[in-house]
């Protein structure tokens with residue numbers, strides 16, 4: 001997993017829980033002397049360890065922490081790659097662009113990036129369904145990113161998640177329908 005995800009996570013921890021907590025979870029959750037750099041690539045299980053350590057430090061659930069991290073990551077992607085969202089006016093557009101363009105560009109730039117796939121499925125009631133498929137268990141992160149996007153664009157949408165078969169967190173369906 002790209003280092004930018006780790007550096008963003010530690011930045012979130014530092015700003016919300018302080019430097020000491022950030023140092024402590026790094027000492028406990030990552031192999032000795034792992035100095036994360038945004039251009040490096042690290043085992044995604046280290047991120048899971050860091051979140052589990054943070055959950056123990058704060059008493060917050062892993063799921064809530066990862067959802068919050070998804071929201072933070074959305075703002076960071078928007079800040080750091082503003083060109084990717086030019087002309088995008090809502091979450092459905094963004095998700096289609098993430099699948100058809102954005103993640104593809106990320107992959108070209110960093111051939112070792114590990115990205116999920118999003119598949120758009122018809123829904124009988126005319127709403128949208130997006131299937132998340134990944135080799136890594138980050139459906140909570142995807143959910144946080146989608147929730148952040150809905151907030152950002154002010155879409156009249158709610159996101160209802162159903163987990164699908166496979167390793168927990170690697171395969172999920174996001175059903176996007178009007179709030180009411």
Ligand code: HEM
Pocket residue numbers: 001002003004005077078081084094095098102103106112113114115116134135136137138139141142143145146149
């Ligand atoms: C709502 C929009 C988005 C969603 C739902 C989404 C979803 C995700 C998820 C869930 C991951 C973690 C890896 C996995 O699940 O297998 C990921 C990784 C990543 N995404 Fe996105 N993404 C979105 C937008 C963006 C944007 C706008 C960028 C900007 C360039 C971006 C760049 C990346 C990068 C650099 C990674 C790390 C790849 C790695 O760790 O190797 N994503 N994305």
